[in-house]
Amino acid sequence: MFRLQGSKVLAVDMTGDAVKAKNGSMVAYDGQMDFKKLSGGGEGVRGMVTRRLTGEQMTLMEVKGHGTCWFADRASEINLVGLQGDKLFVESSNLLATDSGLRTGTSFTGMRGASQGNGLFTTTIEGHGQAAIMSDGPAVVLRVSSQYPLTVDPGAYIAHQGNLRQSFQSGVTFRTFMGEGGGEAFQIRFEGDGLVYVQPSERNTIGGEV
Amino acid sequence: MPFREVNSKMIEATVAPGQRLFSQRGAMLAYKGEVSFTPNIQGGQGGVMSMIGRRVANEATPLMTVEGSGTVLFGHGGHHIEVINLTGDTLFVEADRLLAFDGTLEQGTMFMGSQGGVMGMVRGQVTGQGLFTTTLKGHGAVAVMAHGGIIEVPITPQRPVHVDPQAYVAHHGDVRNKLSTALGWRDMVGRGSGEAFQLELSGNGAVFVQASEEKL
Numbered sequence A: 001m002f003r004l005q006g007s008k009v010l011a012v013d014m015t016g017d018a019v020k021a022k023n024g025s026m027v028a029y030d031g032q033m034d035f036k037k038l039s040g041g042g043e044g045v046r047g048m049v050t051r052r053l054t055g056e057q058m059t060l061m062e063v064k065g066h067g068t069c070w071f072a073d074r075a076s077e078i079n080l081v082g083l084q085g086d087k088l089f090v091e092s093s094n095l096l097a098t099d100s101g102l103r104t105g106t107s108f109t110g111m112r113g114a115s116q117g118n119g120l121f122t123t124t125i126e127g128h129g130q131a132a133i134m135s136d137g138p139a140v141v142l143r144v145s146s147q148y149p150l151t152v153d154p155g156a157y158i159a160h161q162g163n164l165r166q167s168f169q170s171g172v173t174f175r176t177f178m179g180e181g182g183g184e185a186f187q188i189r190f191e192g193d194g195l196v197y198v199q200p201s202e203r204n205t206i207g208g209e210v
Numbered sequence B: 001m002p003f004r005e006v007n008s009k010m011i012e013a014t015v016a017p018g019q020r021l022f023s024q025r026g027a028m029l030a031y032k033g034e035v036s037f038t039p040n041i042q043g044g045q046g047g048v049m050s051m052i053g054r055r056v057a058n059e060a061t062p063l064m065t066v067e068g069s070g071t072v073l074f075g076h077g078g079h080h081i082e083v084i085n086l087t088g089d090t091l092f093v094e095a096d097r098l099l100a101f102d103g104t105l106e107q108g109t110m111f112m113g114s115q116g117g118v119m120g121m122v123r124g125q126v127t128g129q130g131l132f133t134t135t136l137k138g139h140g141a142v143a144v145m146a147h148g149g150i151i152e153v154p155i156t157p158q159r160p161v162h163v164d165p166q167a168y169v170a171h172h173g174d175v176r177n178k179l180s181t182a183l184g185w186r187d188m189v190g191r192g193s194g195e196a197f198q199l200e201l202s203g204n205g206a207v208f209v210q211a212s213e214e215k216l
Helices: A044-054 A111-116 B047-057 B117-127
Strands: A002-005 A009-022 A026-038 A060-071 A077-090 A095-098 A102-108 A121-135 A140-144 A150-152 A157-170 A186-198 B003-007 B010-015 B021-024 B028-040 B063-074 B080-093 B098-102 B106-111 B132-146 B150-155 B161-163 B168-181 B197-210
Touching: A002 A077, A009 A026, A009 A077, A026 B150, A026 B197, A121 A157, A140 A150, B003 B080, B010 B021, B010 B028, B010 B080, B010 B098, B063 B098, B080 B197, B132 B168, B132 B197, B150 B161, B150 B168
Parallel strands: none
Antiparallel strands: A002 A009, A009 A060, A009 A095, A026 A060, A026 B161, A077 A121, A077 A157, A095 A121, A102 A121, A140 A186, A150 A186, A157 A186, B003 B010, B010 B063, B021 B063, B021 B098, B028 B063, B080 B132, B080 B168, B098 B132, B106 B132, B150 B197, B161 B197, B168 B197
């Protein structure tokens, strides 16, 4: 059971079940807890191999026990996402914790990943349960529907869910090469039906420099 | 009640004649009225011997005395500030986290190594707190800084609380603390969960935990 205590601390009440959380993100617990490092990404040996190959390494730990455990990471804002069988795509650096009912994996993102400075792969979360994702500043959730496609800055994108197609847009013109670019050379365009989570802050990306 | 929270990162203190406050030097943002700020070489209360004690214990943060009548705004480094009210009990806090406190509180330095023997010494090293900590005792308010806001976790005899040493801010009440290790073979082969050391607090009171693993 995930609940937020303030906007920056996640409290998880556990009764013998296990949650997965970012390595080292526990700040306090009471009761009896056990921490075990998971080798990240997907389950099993196959997951491990994919992770090694893709570089989408999130170091996760499994927390198991009875009591309440509090998680926080570098004073990031935390957003709870409920999943009912759908799939959440999130940058591994923005994932704080997932419920025992959720599976994690890795998927290919193509050019978008490269523009975000996060590599070519992203983490997927599937199943029924809750996930906690982190953002630098409070995240906004933007709805995308078939009539209203959405374009976001790759550095501000943190996660998306639902049935979305993403394409990569570039606004590179001759001005960019003259050093007169607007700082928004690359964007990601989402089409379809779903939700996109955007943070009010930008990571350092290649696109932001030009 | 001399402290009022203006927002999560600023507090307003009211000073009246005859009452004084101590605050970290340079933490004043603005003031109204006739207020004087005197640097306090002794780093707090209690005369020269206490000063030497603090110097030796490395718990000497530059403090200033705030006197006069008016209101003063305090804030420092954009850190979150939490006002903790003490009603006769003792607060244990690192000196560099202290933003301001009531002049009525009794300030002291405590040797933490005495709690828990060798493990106590190790704890000081691991948490970066050193072997000494500052204590504040009495009736009054203390403004404590933390990175990313504070949550308060109550400690009862039946339910000891474990805290990440880096996220620990302060505690009050009758609490014993010891460093517990969960070092296993996994840590030795570099596959630790990142939670090898924990501060175990047991007894009666509360611990304040910040939403970040960063030191100030």
